[in-house]
Amino acid sequence: MDSDLSSQDRKDLDKFIKFFALKTVQIIVQARLGEKISTCSSSSPTGSDWFNLAIKDIPEVTHEAKKALAGQLPGIGRSMCVEISLKTSEGDSMELETWCLEMNEKCDKDIKVSYTVYNRLSLLLKSLLAITRVTPAYKLSRKQGHDYVILYRIYFGDVQLTGLGEGFQSVRVGVVGTPIGTITLSCAYRTNLALMSSRQFERTGPIMGIIIDHFVERPFTNMAHMHPCSYRTPGEDEGGTYAGIEDSQEVCTTSFSTSPPSQCVCTVSQAHFKTPKPALMATLKVPLMGLGVSQQLYSSRLSYQTPALGTVDLCHPTAFTAGAHPHQMVVPGKEGGVPQVPAQPNHGTAAEHGRIPSFPNGQSPLPAQPTSCSSEVKTVFCDALETTFTRKVGAFVNKATTQVTTTSLDLPFAAFAPRANDLEVNDPMVHPPPSPAPSSPLQGSLHSNSSSHSGGQPQDDFVMVDFKPAFSKDDLLPMDLGTFYREFQNPPQLASLSIDVSAQSMAEDLDSLPEKLAIYEKNIDEFDAFVDTLQ
Amino acid sequence: MNCRSEVLEVSVEGRQVEEAMLAVLHTILLHRSTGKFHYKKEGTYSIGTVGTQDVDCDFIDFTFVRVSADELDRVIRKAVAEFKDALGNSGSDGMGQISLEFYQKKKSRWPFSDECIPWEVWSIKVNVVNLANEQERQICREKVGEKLGEKVINIVEVINRHDYLPKMPTQSEVDNVFDTSLKDVQPYLYKITYQITDSLGTSVSTTMRRLIKDTLAL
Numbered sequence: 097m098d099s100d101l102s103s104q105d106r107k108d109l110d111k112f113i114k115f116f117a118l119k120t121v122q123i124i125v126q127a128r129l130g131e132k133i134s135t136c137s138s139s140s141p142t143g144s145d146w147f148n149l150a151i152k153d154i155p156e157v158t159h160e161a162k163k164a165l166a167g168q169l170p171g172i173g174r175s176m177c178v179e180i181s182l183k184t185s186e187g188d189s190m191e192l193e194t195w196c197l198e199m200n201e202k203c204d205k206d207i208k209v210s211y212t213v214y215n216r217l218s219l220l221l222k223s224l225l226a227i228t229r230v231t232p233a234y235k236l237s238r239k240q241g242h243d244y245v246i247l248y249r250i251y252f253g254d255v256q257l258t259g260l261g262e263g264f265q266s267v268r269v270g271v272v273g274t275p276i277g278t279i280t281l282s283c284a285y286r287t288n289l290a291l292m293s294s295r296q297f298e299r300t301g302p303i304m305g306i307i308i309d310h311f312v313e314r315p316f317t318n319m320a321h322m323h324p325c326s327y328r329t330p331g332e333d334e335g336g337t338y339a340g341i342e343d344s345q346e347v348c349t350t351s352f353s354t355s356p357p358s359q360c361v362c363t364v365s366q367a368h369f370k371t372p373k374p375a376l377m378a379t380l381k382v383p384l385m386g387l388g389v390s391q392q393l394y395s396s397r398l399s400y401q402t403p404a405l406g407t408v409d410l411c412h413p414t415a416f417t418a419g420a421h422p423h424q425m426v427v428p429g430k431e432g433g434v435p436q437v438p439a440q441p442n443h444g445t446a447a448e449h450g451r452i453p454s455f456p457n458g459q460s461p462l463p464a465q466p467t468s469c470s471s472e473v474k475t476v477f478c479d480a481l482e483t484t485f486t487r488k489v490g491a492f493v494n495k496a497t498t499q500v501t502t503t504s505l506d507l508p509f510a511a512f513a514p515r516a517n518d519l520e521v522n523d524p525m526v527h528p529p530p531s532p533a534p535s536s537p538l539q540g541s542l543h544s545n546s547s548s549h550s551g552g553q554p555q556d557d558f559v560m561v562d563f564k565p566a567f568s569k570d571d572l573l574p575m576d577l578g579t580f581y582r583e584f585q586n587p588p589q590l591a592s593l594s595i596d597v598s599a600q601s602m603a604e605d606l607d608s609l610p611e612k613l614a615i616y617e618k619n620i621d622e623f624d625a626f627v628d629t630l631q
Numbered sequence: 632m633n634c635r636s637e638v639l640e641v642s643v644e645g646r647q648v649e650e651a652m653l654a655v656l657h658t659i660l661l662h663r664s665t666g667k668f669h670y671k672k673e674g675t676y677s678i679g680t681v682g683t684q685d686v687d688c689d690f691i692d693f694t695f696v697r698v699s700a701d702e703l704d705r706v707i708r709k710a711v712a713e714f715k716d717a718l719g720n721s722g723s724d725g726m727g728q729i730s731l732e733f734y735q736k737k738k739s740r741w742p743f744s745d746e747c748i749p750w751e752v753w754s755i756k757v758n759v760v761n762l763a764n765e766q767e768r769q770i771c772r773e774k775v776g777e778k779l780g781e782k783v784i785n786i787v788e789v790i791n792r793h794d795y796l797p798k799m800p801t802q803s804e805v806d807n808v809f810d811t812s813l814k815d816v817q818p819y820l821y822k823i824t825y826q827i828t829d830s831l832g833t834s835v836s837t838t839m840r841r842l843i844k845d846t847l848a849l
Contacts, residue, residue, distance in 0.1 A: 132684070132685040132687065132694070133683070133684065133685050134682075134683075134684035134685065134699065135682035135683055135684070135699060136682040136699050137666070137679070137680060137681050137682040137698065137699045137700055137815035137816055138666075138679055138680040138682070138815075139666070139667040139669075139679040139814060139815060140667075140669070140679060141666065141669065141677045141678060141679050141680060142680065145680040148665065148666045148678045148679065148680055148681060149680065149681055149682075149683070150680045150681065150682035150683070150699075211799075216793060219662060219790065219791070220791065222661050222662050222683075223662065223787040223790065223791060225661070225683055225696045226658050226661065226662075226695070226696050226783050226786075226787060227783065227784065227787060229685065229694045229695060229696055229783075230780040230783050230784060231780075234694065235692070238694075267784055268788070268791075269787060269791070270787065270790075270791030271791060272793075
């Protein structure tokens with residue numbers, strides 16, 4: 097099959113696939129940085145814009161992608177995946193989505209590589225731009241910063257979707273057929289993000305301690321799979337140029353021909369291209385939150401380095417502390433009213449997305465972590481939140497508003513008076529227990545046909561130990577109301593309401609009517625006399 | 632060659648009409664625009680670069696991507712504003728349809744005028760709802776955002792079927808296929824039309840306007 101493809105075409109195709117993969121990663125990661133992306137159109141081709149799209153190259157991302165690819169290309173059985181996950185400031189993480197670039201064996205031999213495939217790959221990148229703004233992780237990523245951050249990981253090989261939880265959805269971005277296989281780009285995303293927001297406000301169980309069941313999936317075992325995200329060997333200079341820059345930043349100066357379609361002139365030339373790194377970094381230095389975000393993306397891995405990189409350790413916490421510091425303290429503040437006032441308003445609906453639902457573990461000596469940065473942040477949280485925590489507990493516990501000495505007072509509902517330390521939830525006055533039996537004998541007798549009075553069974557179902565009827569006191573009568581009630585609870589039924597009458601069917605009733613009418617007509621004089629006596 | 636026709640339906644609140652239409656139209660145009668062609672000798676051409684930008688909606692929880700071409704944005708906004716006004720003024724129960732049609736021009740001999748042959752038509756049916764209170768509006772913001780997300784996925788699905796697209800034209804024919812009047816990008820020739828469904832619900836409207844956008848630059 098490959099023999100049908102000319103060597104030039106094969107080379108071009110490989111190049112297209114390689115740069116397509118790199119641009120795909122750039123688009124996905126940039127869409128999760130948390131800020132709006134904007135690039136300019138240029139009518140004169142500069143030659144450095146692959147697929148005729150202005151997509152900036154973040155050097156670190158390119159480096160990571162190239163490292164993951166390790167000189168190979170996405171191919172059949174070798175998929176390139178970009179995993180996007182969320183990490184809270186307490187260290188819990190959750191996979192949000194996985195973007196997969198795969199290839200299958202279905203080949204399209206007749207397709208023109210340098211023309212149709214190239215244009216279709218360009219179209220696919222545009223579709224990717226649109227779809228990355230549509231999946232749920234986009235909204236989360238726009239609100240990242242103080243409570244959580246979004247991280248990425250690139251891997252090559254088999255697609256792993258188990259971390260996305262149950263019921264994850266898939267969206268296919270598009271397919272492009274090539275002579276060596278069909279390229280498919282898709283995204284699998286977690287749907288039960290709502291788990292995070294609903295759990296925030298669940299205060300049932302113990303408030304103290306980490307709510308470990310915060311996320312459905314293994315909250316901490318995921319950490320193992322995040323580490324390789326961008327682990328770099330110590331000693332590598334993070335501030336300098338990346339190794340990736342040194343290989344040729346290949347330039348695509350594709351030109352197309354409009355003469356008979358069979359003739360396609362495509363020149364793809366290589367040129368060493370010095371990426372203007374400072375300018376690129378500058379575009380990411382948007383407001384503080386954005387800075388914190390972009391730092392977090394990069395330093396998610398840098399944070400696992402040895403302390404040799406002192407500058408990074410200092411930088412990282414500033415993303416949280418400078419200016420945004422009060423933010424972390426305000427997490428439960430919306431409910432409880434913490435003394436600190438937020439420095440920056442949250443995004444409108446940040447409450448349901450960005451909030452940390454759980455309080456950190458009450459123990460202050462945190463386990464030693466390789467990340468000095470994150471432990472610092474944890475301490476901040478720990479101290480700040482403990483104060484509010486105790487307030488919260490107090491709010492529920494000390495609800496003794498009506499401390500009445502009930503025993504001394506001769507109150508009708510003495511038995512139901514609120515007791516100290518009784519939670520409102522259990523207060524029978526607020527939530528009266530459902531009681532099917534009528535509460536007074538009077539009410540009972542009105543339900544002449546109700547089954548509770550036909551047999552006398554209810555008395556057998558429960559035993560009233562100490563019955564204190566309402567508005568009744570022990571007085572001079574030998575029999576109190578309670579006793580009276582118990583004795584006369586199930587009186588026998590009245591004869592006129594006896595069963596045999598009601599057992600008669602309607603049809604029989606109707607049949608007997610004429611006879612009854614005949615009798616009444618016969619005795620009409622008697623009835624008239626009776627009526628006269630009444631008047 | 633048959634014209635491909637796609638229909639999308641959205642239900643939105645009055646103030647969301649504009650942004651919803653912009654989101655859908657720009658998403659389609661993103662895929663149906665290329666960089667400017669620069670023809671060189673011997674029939675070869677190179678293509679300019681298309682930039683993109685994210686646009687946040689104010690009344691909908693949604694962000695869409697459009698090409699970075701302010702002229703194109705102005706034209707689309709003008710068309711959408713006219714549609715919105717027509718919807719508002721029609722006195723109907725808020726139902727209308729805006730169509731984005733991509734066409735090719737076929738030169739005819741004199742005295743016949745050029746033919747416009749559509750090859751893809753996107754129709755977006757709009758149903759305007761009235762909401763009673765702020766809580767409903769908040770829910771609507773989110774719901775419409777989700778719906779628009781679904782529409783974007785539908786659009787991408789259709790486009791990625793790679794069905795018919797006009798052949799890349801020679802320099803002399805480029806204006807029969809592309810709109811070359813803009814300086815930043817070059818969308819396929821398109822026109823936007825709309826119609827308002829009258830209150831009886833019949834599909835043919837009483838007011839029909841055309842916004843024709845084609846170039847006869849040469």
